[in-house]
Amino acid sequence: MKKSRAVFLSLTVVAGAILPVHADSFFTDARSLERKKEVAPVASETYRKGCGECHFLYQPGLLPEQSWRKLLDAKALEDHFGENAELSDNNRLAILDFLVANSADKSNYKRSKKIMASLKPGEAPLRIIEVPYIKRKHNEIPEDLIKKNDKVKSLSYCDKCHQQADKNNFDDDTVNIPGHGNWTW
Amino acid sequence: MRRYLWLVASMAVAQPAWSVTVDEAIAHYNPHGTLALNPKHGDELWHQKNTGEDGKERDCMTCHGQDLTKPGKHVKTGKVIDPLAPSANKERFTDLEKIEKWFTRNCKWTYGRECTDQEKVDLLKYLSAL
Known part of the structure; x- marks a missing residue:
């Protein structure tokens, strides 16, 4: 009994040390605080093709989920800050999924946390520059x-x-x- | 057999999976071949002037510029638009998804409505020869 427990424990430790870990897992968090300083480095080819032809690829961690949901609404995209930015439903939903999965409210990166801390509960601005933290940084x-x-x-x-x-x-x-x-x- | 394998391999390297020819793009909007292609109509559409929501006159060249072998400039954002003429930009009209995305956006911006399949094939026929 004792022996098998020891084997199990040592296997767990070895696995923790050698298994490839997800970027946001406990192990990477503990080892590299450095990486959490800015915004999460995430990328999507669909996002790049769908949005990056016209503008900077704003990191998903710069706005909360509800902001992305408002922006990526099919009707809203027809008048996207004065431009028609319609996407096929397939691409629109794929991009929305990507943005929502990596939105500021789910991120533990410094900028995202500060962005969330500066917003009132439920506040979901359409412009990144309207986020109080970002606004304050530029005023x-x-x-x-x-x-x-x-x-x-x-x-x-x-x-x-x-x-x-x-x-x-x-x-x-x-x-x-x-x-x-x-x-x- | 080996000869064909090399051919297939070189095609795979040369072209991304989504790449289409202009004729394939035209066929996408004309699947049964029922539309007659009329590049002159495409030319007219390209130059057709319309009054925009801002009350100002606009046409395709408002953003794409007069010379399609040279880059255009978005009238509002100033974003540089790569040349539309395939003679100057070989990537033009090779991505069906991109073609459809910009037909949707730009027909609405320029004409205030979506383009018909006839208009799309005529524009493609006209522009792809530039």
């Missing part, structure tokens, strides 16, 4: 550098200034405002 930047800057135009274009936005890094050290330069606080 010191003069308008001249954004709206009146032809090379930027709007805070919606994350990657114009966040040079590593496509690598899921929004750290202020990586910010370079076109025509202005680095931005530090």
Whole structure:
């Protein structure tokens, strides 16, 4: 009895150490806190093809589930911030599944957690820039550098200034405002 | 047999699984061959002016530009649109899903309604020769 228990325990330990683990499992969490600093690095080819032809591929961890559900509604996509962004139902639902599965409310990455903490219960903004945390992070930047800057135009274009936005890094050290330069606080 | 295997292998490398030819794309909208292809009608549709929701006149060239061998620019977002002419951009009209996605979006934007299969095949016939 004792021997078999010892074998079982040692097998469990060995399995825990060598089995490939899911990115969000306990083992990766414990080993690499570093990875939880920004937003979850997730990707979907359907999302890239369906949405990335027109705009930056906003990480799913930048909005809560209910925001994605409102945005990816079939009717809503017909008027997507003034543009027709209709998708086939197949692609629309596949993209919605991907966004919902990785939305801010399910993520334990730092930015996602701060985003959720800044929202009131049930609050589901349609624009990432309306998330109080994101808004607060940008409210010191003069308008001249954004709206009146032809090379930027709007805070919606994350990657114009966040040079590593496509690598899921929004750290202020990586910010370079076109025509202005680095931005530090 | 071995000769064919090489052929199949080289085709697999050269073309992604979704890749279609323009004729295959046209056949998708004309499965029974009942529509007569009329590139001149496609030309007219391409240049047809309409009044948009903003009250301004718009046509296909509003975003795609006058010269389809050169990149266009989205009138609102400024996003660069790759050349539409296959002579300048060989990826054009090779992805059926992409073709249908943009027909849906852009016919509604430009004409305020969806395009018919006849209009789609005529536009494809006209544009694919550029």
